Amino acid sequence: MTDKTSNQMWGGRFAAGPDAIMEAINASIGFDRRLYAQDIRGSRAHAAMLAAQGILTDKDAEAIREGLLTVLSEIEGGDFPFRTELEDIHMNVEARLKEIIGEPAGRLHTARSRNDQVAVDFRLWVRDQCDQAIEALTALIRALLKQAEAGADWVMPGFTHLQTAQPVTWGHHMMAYVEMFARDIGRFTDARARMNESPLGAAALAGTGFAIDRHMTAAELGFDRPMANSLDAVSDRDFALEYLSSASICAMHLSRFAEELVIWSSAQFRFVALSDRFSTGSSIMPQKKNPDAAELIRAKIGRILGSTVALFTIMKGLPLAYSKDMQEDKEQVFDAADSLMLSLAAMTGMVSDMSARTDVLEKAAASGFSTATDLADWLVREAGLPFRDAHHVTGTLVALAEKKGCDLPELSLPEMTAVHPAINQSIYSVLGVHNSVASRQSYGGTAPSQVRAQIARWTEQLA
Numbered sequence: 001m002t003d004k005t006s007n008q009m010w011g012g013r014f015a016a017g018p019d020a021i022m023e024a025i026n027a028s029i030g031f032d033r034r035l036y037a038q039d040i041r042g043s044r045a046h047a048a049m050l051a052a053q054g055i056l057t058d059k060d061a062e063a064i065r066e067g068l069l070t071v072l073s074e075i076e077g078g079d080f081p082f083r084t085e086l087e088d089i090h091m092n093v094e095a096r097l098k099e100i101i102g103e104p105a106g107r108l109h110t111a112r113s114r115n116d117q118v119a120v121d122f123r124l125w126v127r128d129q130c131d132q133a134i135e136a137l138t139a140l141i142r143a144l145l146k147q148a149e150a151g152a153d154w155v156m157p158g159f160t161h162l163q164t165a166q167p168v169t170w171g172h173h174m175m176a177y178v179e180m181f182a183r184d185i186g187r188f189t190d191a192r193a194r195m196n197e198s199p200l201g202a203a204a205l206a207g208t209g210f211a212i213d214r215h216m217t218a219a220e221l222g223f224d225r226p227m228a229n230s231l232d233a234v235s236d237r238d239f240a241l242e243y244l245s246s247a248s249i250c251a252m253h254l255s256r257f258a259e260e261l262v263i264w265s266s267a268q269f270r271f272v273a274l275s276d277r278f279s280t281g282s283s284i285m286p287q288k289k290n291p292d293a294a295e296l297i298r299a300k301i302g303r304i305l306g307s308t309v310a311l312f313t314i315m316k317g318l319p320l321a322y323s324k325d326m327q328e329d330k331e332q333v334f335d336a337a338d339s340l341m342l343s344l345a346a347m348t349g350m351v352s353d354m355s356a357r358t359d360v361l362e363k364a365a366a367s368g369f370s371t372a373t374d375l376a377d378w379l380v381r382e383a384g385l386p387f388r389d390a391h392h393v394t395g396t397l398v399a400l401a402e403k404k405g406c407d408l409p410e411l412s413l414p415e416m417t418a419v420h421p422a423i424n425q426s427i428y429s430v431l432g433v434h435n436s437v438a439s440r441q442s443y444g445g446t447a448p449s450q451v452r453a454q455i456a457r458w459t460e461q462l463a
Contacts, residue, residue, distance in 0.1 A: 195239030202233035205321035275353035383422035
């Protein structure tokens with residue numbers, strides 16, 4: 001491509017062609033080619049509107065429409081000649097359109113700028129990513145619901161500070177992540193609703209003198225309305241920041257779950273077995289089965305949060321309206337979206353395939369004096385002790401059991417009554433882990449009946 005051809009895309013202002021270094025730093029086609037479908041969709045809507053308003057002839061509009069479909073076919077077929085000297089996806093598409101249909105291609109850019117063009121392309125792309133994230137999160141929630149339903153009665157240890165705290169059920173633990181990922185769906189849904197306004201027609205920054213119909217293009221592209229301020233329309237990247245913020249919180253949730261799977265699948269815990277599909281071996285230690293998929297998901301938050309911080313930093317000092325700094329927005333969002341979607345798919349696969357070792361879970365649930373709180377609660381309910389006194393009595397019994405090297409249910413009744421005379425034989429009914437979880441009947445509690453009620457609620461909501 002000659003300097004002359006490149007300059008024709010800019011106009012007559014420049015006499016000399018760009019330096020090679022300037023061309024390299026200025027070009028975005030290496031990454032913004034991903035916006036090709038959105039770019040062509042936006043151009044088709046713009047051309048149709050121009051024709052409806054009498055700004056374009058129907059003949060030119062039809063030529064543009066057919067030419068753009070040809071360009072789309074070439075790109076999807078891998079036959080499109082992307083050119084760095086044409087800078088970006090917009091100019092690459094327009095240049096190819098001119099080669100196909102000739103002079104009418106030059107009329108497509110009437111009443112718009114690359115500023116509102118990239119704003120609408122990028123907004124459409126991010127909106128699509130919100131939809132894909134919601135779909136992927138829904139699939140993950142369905143996998144978690146299946147695990148919860150299978151293990152509504154399986155007892156396992158609940159932890160605080162990664163120390164055994166109280167017995168819970170496997171189903172209850174799975175449902176905790178259902179709630180987290182459902183909030184992520186809510187964030188993507190909210191972000192999508194807020195970004196669903198069209199910047200197309202804002203032109204460079206001030207609108208246009210042509211009698212365009214922005215409501216028509218907004219409706220054609222599935223937006224609720226056109227953006228109400230042309231300066232804001234071309235300079236806003238809140239939609240990308242909201243997407244990245246939602247993605248960061250979602251990735252953090254994925255990372256927390258991944259960390260638990262890494263711990264649970266270790267030889268020291270043996271709570272779960274991950275399938276071979278999501279594990280790898282060691283090049284030197286034949287006995288190893290590494291939870292690499294979980295570890296990589298755990299790491300993805302670094303990339304996604306890094307992209308979020310990067311775009312906030314890019315945007316924080318920009319005056320209105322458009323600045324070339326904003327070219328740096330797309331790579332951050334593209335990378336974060338790729339990382340998030342891969343992580344969601346991998347986590348859904350792991351959850352679907354993993355199997356809980358119920359015997360190990362139950363044994364672990366009974367360790368670490370996990371029913372101490374149940375004992376204290378019994379002293380309050382049955383013996384009438386104030387909770388602080390019951391806490392002290394229970395702590396004394398725990399110390400005694402620890403000294404004897406046994407668990408609370410293994411203390412004899414005389415040993416317990418020596419600590420407090422109000423204790424009687426019925427104390428043993430609350431010290432078993434199954435009795436403990438069954439008693440947690442408060443709304444949102446770990447009792448199997450409560451877990452099944454939450455499963456039913458979410459199953460109905462997803463349906």
